[in-house]
Amino acid sequence: MHAVVDRSDYRIKPDSVWSGLWKKTAALGIVGLVVSAVGLGQDPKRFAYSYLFAFFAFLTLGLGSLFFVMIQYITKAGWSVSVRRTAEFFMSGLPIFAVLVIPVLISMGTLYGGWLGGHEGGHEAQAAQSVSHGAVAKPSDHSHAVPTTHGPAVSLEERNARAVEDAKHKQHAALVHGKAGYLNKSFFLIRVAFYALVWIFLSMRFFRWSTEQDVTKSIANTLKAQQFAPIGLMLFAVTLTFAGVDWLMSLEPSWYSTMFGVYLFAGSNVVTMAVLILATLGLRKNGPLAHAVTIEHYHDMGKLLFGWNAFWAYIAFSQFFLIWYSAIPEELVFFHMRWTDNGGTWKGITLALVVMHFVVPFWLLMSRNIKRRLGLLATGALILVCMHVVEIYWIVMPNLGPLHFHWLDVTCFLGVGGLYLTVVFRAMEGHSLIPIGDPRLTRALGFENA
Numbered sequence: 001m002h003a004v005v006d007r008s009d010y011r012i013k014p015d016s017v018w019s020g021l022w023k024k025t026a027a028l029g030i031v032g033l034v035v036s037a038v039g040l041g042q043d044p045k046r047f048a049y050s051y052l053f054a055f056f057a058f059l060t061l062g063l064g065s066l067f068f069v070m071i072q073y074i075t076k077a078g079w080s081v082s083v084r085r086t087a088e089f090f091m092s093g094l095p096i097f098a099v100l101v102i103p104v105l106i107s108m109g110t111l112y113g114g115w116l117g118g119h120e121g122g123h124e125a126q127a128a129q130s131v132s133h134g135a136v137a138k139p140s141d142h143s144h145a146v147p148t149t150h151g152p153a154v155s156l157e158e159r160n161a162r163a164v165e166d167a168k169h170k171q172h173a174a175l176v177h178g179k180a181g182y183l184n185k186s187f188f189l190i191r192v193a194f195y196a197l198v199w200i201f202l203s204m205r206f207f208r209w210s211t212e213q214d215v216t217k218s219i220a221n222t223l224k225a226q227q228f229a230p231i232g233l234m235l236f237a238v239t240l241t242f243a244g245v246d247w248l249m250s251l252e253p254s255w256y257s258t259m260f261g262v263y264l265f266a267g268s269n270v271v272t273m274a275v276l277i278l279a280t281l282g283l284r285k286n287g288p289l290a291h292a293v294t295i296e297h298y299h300d301m302g303k304l305l306f307g308w309n310a311f312w313a314y315i316a317f318s319q320f321f322l323i324w325y326s327a328i329p330e331e332l333v334f335f336h337m338r339w340t341d342n343g344g345t346w347k348g349i350t351l352a353l354v355v356m357h358f359v360v361p362f363w364l365l366m367s368r369n370i371k372r373r374l375g376l377l378a379t380g381a382l383i384l385v386c387m388h389v390v391e392i393y394w395i396v397m398p399n400l401g402p403l404h405f406h407w408l409d410v411t412c413f414l415g416v417g418g419l420y421l422t423v424v425f426r427a428m429e430g431h432s433l434i435p436i437g438d439p440r441l442t443r444a445l446g447f448e449n450a
Contacts, residue, residue: 009288010288010289010292010432010433010434010436011288011431011432011433012288012428012429012433013287013288016286016287016288017286018282018283018286018425018428018429019429020429021425021429022421022422022423022424022425022426022428022429025417025418025419025421025422025425026418026419026422027418028414028418029414029415029416029417029418029419029420029421029422030415030418030419031414031415031418032411032412032413032414032415032416032417032418033411033412033415033416033418033419034415035411035415036050036051036408036411036412036415039407039408039411040103043406043408044107044110045110045400046400046406046408047103047107047408047412048104048107048110048111049111049396049397049399049400050397050406050408050409050411050412050413051103051104051107051408051412051416052104052107052111052247052248052396053392053393053396053397053409053412053413054409054412054413054415054416054417055097055100055101055103055104055416056247056248056392056395056396057388057389057392057393057413057416057417058097058416058417058420059097060264060267060268060271060388060392061090061268061271061272061275062090062091062093062094062097062199062203062420063094063199063236063240063268064268064269064270064271064272064273065087065088065089065090065091065272065275065276066091066094066199066202066203066206066232066236067233067236067265067268067269067272068084068087068091068269068272068273068276069084069087069088069091069206069210070202070206070229070232070233070236071229071233072084072087073206073222073225073226073229074226074229074230074233076226076440077440078440078443078444078447079296079297079300079443079444079447080297080300080444081434081435081438081440081441081443081444082289082292082293082297082434082435082441082444082445083276083280083293083297083301083444084210084435085210085431085432085433085434085435086276086279086280086283086433087272087276088206088207088210088211088435089424089425089427089428089431090272090275090276090279090424091203091206091207092203092204092207092423092424092427093420093421093423093424093427094199094200094202094203095199095200095203095204095423096419096420096422096423097196097199097420098196098200099419100416100419100420101192101196104247105189105192108185108188111251112183112188112250112251112253114176114250114251114252114253114254115176115179115180115183115184115250115253116183116184116185175253175254175330176253176254179253183250183253188246191242191243191246192246194239195239195242195243198235198236198239199239202232202235202236205228205232206225206232207427209221209222209224209225210225210435210438211431211432211435213435213437213438214431214432214435214436214437215437216437217437218437219439221437222438222439222440237261237265240261240264240265240268241260241261241262241264241265242261244260244261244263244264245260245261248260248264248395248396251396251399252333252334252337252399254330254333255330255331255333255334256330256331257319257323257331257334259315259318259319259322260319262315263312263315263316263319266308266311266312266315266316267312267388267391267392269308269311269312270305270308270309270312270384270388271384271385271388273301273304273305273308273381274305274380274381274382274384274385274388275381275385276301277298277301277302277305277377277378277381278378278381278382278385280293280297280298280301281298281374281378283433288433289433289434291445292433292434292444292445294447295372295374296447296448296449297444297447298371298372298374298377299368299371299372299449300449302365302370302371302372302377302380303371305365305380305381305384306361306362306365306366306371309357309358309361309362309365309384310362312357312358313357313358313362316353316358320335323335337398337399338350338394338398341398342398342401342402342403343402345402345403345404346394346398346402346403348403349390349393349394349403350394352387352390353387353390353391353394356383356386356387356390357384357387357388357390357391360383361380361383361384361387364376364379364380364383365377365380389413393409
């Protein structure tokens with residue numbers, strides 16, 4: 001077993017590529033947000049959706065890291081102690097989202113016009129969405145014209161299509177009206193404040209317990225974290241689920257899925273494990289974690305990455321299958337929007353998620369040998385990080401319309417990511433890279449798979 005040596009051995013060295021990295025990400029984030037602010041003036045609608053995509057892509061990483069930390073405490077895991085601090089760094093960036101959420105709130109009228117201000121607030125958006133869903137039938141060349149007193153003659157088929165469309169509008173309005181007790185501006189803002197307070201409280205509390213232990217070496221910090229973890233996990237489950245409903249599901253207020261919270265939870269854990277693998281490999285390559293995170297740890301992280309991705313695929317397919325089988329129009333709209341509607345432009349992205357988020361990683365990460373060959377493991381992790389970003393884009397952007405990449409997608413992503421990673425890298429530079437005061441650290445440093 002390795003003995004824990006002086007604390008400085010597990011800190012970022014001044015000559016490391018990680019030293020001062022937070023300054024670079026801060027500059028990148030500021031530039032990204034400034035340029036995005038210009039885009040806000042030019043195209044407020046595109047900015048709103050691009051920013052929400054970037055916001056949630058990084059938020060899921062922070063929340064997944066928080067879950068990883070709490071689950072290690074509640075299970076009293078020993079193998080992961082030397083890995084846990086890296087997750088704590090990514091968890092420590094959650095408080096910045098209390099600031100980063102402001103542009104989402106500013107853009108509420110654009111994003112959530114379908115329900116904001118009650119059932120009368122989004123008729124134009126509802127009409128546009130219904131047209132994009134392909135509900136309006138085109139008149140037939142063989143139809144018979146029917147004269148009207150209000151304008152030119154229209155075909156019988158067109159009149160029937162309009163009647164059907166009017167009925168759909170009324171049904172849509174009734175559904176949204178029925179949710180007005182939940183989907184209203186005041187309650188929405190209260191929930192946003194609640195989510196922010198819970199995430200800030202949990203991330204700061206667990207981070208403080210861990211980093212204080214570096215100095216005090218007190219086992220009491222570990223015991224307090226273990227005792228509080230069950231409460232933290234319950235708060236986490238509630239806030240992640242309802243935040244997904246509020247910020248993503250309500251983009252189409254008539255749509256609903258009872259599995260959507262679990263679906264987001266699975267994706268958060270996939271991207272967290274993938275990022276932990278890549279981040280620890282980077283820190284290991286540059287020295288500080290060379291002996292603290294070994295092949296044995298990567299073997300276990302690879303198993304977790306494989307398992308979480310299989311769980312994601314199971315939830316994603318189950319959600320699709322149950323919605324397809326039940327054929328309820330209010331549920332089908334989600335997949336129609338990403339397959340046949342919007343000109344079918346999202347069909348390729350949908351198929352790419354099936355192939356690159358499940359089939360390829362499943363085949364690549366299944367083997368024990370792959371999990372112990374760091375280059376191939378890193379390849380699988382990188383694929384899943386990229387596909388998680390694509391997935392969040394796929395969840396958010398079809399609500400805007402057909403697939404069309406825009407420079408705001410990039411600048412918002414760099415802006416949000418830059419500021420979030422600034423907090424993460426600043427914390428990384430200010431603390432030991434492993435929890436040197438944790439009583440289970442010795443077990444972690446000498447960990448071997450059976």
